[in-house]
Amino acid sequence: MAEANDTKDRILDTAEHLFAERGLGQTSLRQITSHAEVNLAAVNYHFGSKEGLIKAVLARRLEPLNRERIRRLDRLERQGSITLEGLIEAFIGPPLELSRDGGGGSRFVRLMGRTYTEHASFLHEHMRHANEALVSRFKPAFRMVLPELPKAELYWRLHFLLGVMSYVMAGNDMMQLLASSRNAELEEPREIIRRVVPFLAAGLRAPLPEELARMGREAVETDAMSPV
Amino acid sequence: MAEANDTKDRILDTAEHLFAERGLGQTSLRQITSHAEVNLAAVNYHFGSKEGLIKAVLARRLEPLNRERIRRLDRLERQGSITLEGLIEAFIGPPLELSRDGGGGSRFVRLMGRTYTEHASFLHEHMRHANEALVSRFKPAFRMVLPELPKAELYWRLHFLLGVMSYVMAGNDMMQLLASSRNAELEEPREIIRRVVPFLAAGLRAPLPEELARMGREAVETDAMSPV
DNA sequence: GTCTATAAACGGATAGAC
């Protein structure tokens, strides 16, 4: 029993690691069990199948992670001082901070970023279900702090927020595209949050396209020679 | 020769299709050749290897796509009316519009979104090289329309832009997360651009974290009871 | 250029001994 848990955890840790680095489809059970120094058959014994292992890897961290996000939202509401910035931070802060601990956290966060690009219908269904409570708590909160935003517009802008979040969470695999001289340094999560929250808050609060078009026409008449 | 090109193109089209739907690692040469109704060995004959095929699929569309983006930037500069909004649209417009044609364009755009999440070092190197000219043209342009933004801050905000772009380009695989009642409808690219450009422009122009912190302290004193 | 046939390796999953 003690050894059983040990084997189980070693499989989970190693799977999380390899899934995050190489992707789910590219990682074989053989690679996992050989890195974890456990027997190949142990995976099927403890998790039934590769699909079962993937679900276990995700659930182990996703559940406490989403509880923490909801806990922060609860606290904001209890304090009565719920701002857009606070809401954004409650939503994207926990996953970003999880990527700080040198341990499995950072790997799991990268894995989450990968989850939606992998081609596996059971995965999308699993993630949708795992995030159901989270979404149903945060969506009304965003509507409340952005009451003037039409529903469809909010829907799109929250997707843009998800885009930024998953990109940042995915790590700097693609972050070297813009890196000029030296490589992009891994910054502290608090540092990233400090930078990304104002960006997202400004985007979410941006004037509507219609307003912008009107303002644009006026600007052309009065301020034609000073763009930006 | 005529039939050779036909075979080659059918392989490229089918590969683009399947790579975009299932990912590169999950798509086998057998799936490609059987869907394309060509012989398995034709892939190795025409492209040398699976890696060669992947590079050919990417290059076929990436080169004209990036030429178009640079062409639009050239036109903006020639007209002397280069705005942040225009710059964003020149950068993200062509790939988004490419996703409008019912043909391979939309698939390729999804494929591009996947490119950076796949685990294949040759891919990252290939994409970095393929986008070199693009980046070296757009980066100074962004610096010019956002002169007050520190270099590091611009660097991060452009990454946030890439995050939104790749998320939107990846299609609505993960867009069903927020979908409330009915499924997310596929909107016209012009519609998406109309929505995303103001969001990104506002984010890029957002006050610096330091300024925000100062403003926040002032706001607390004068406007404590009206958040948002 | 296109085909068949096959090599050689790797994939997930399981049976059955211990």
Added chain:
DNA sequence: GTCTATCCGTTTATAGAC
């Protein structure tokens, strides 16, 4: 709970006939 051995399907790549 853990192990070995194995089944059986799939993978990339290639050799050689046409």
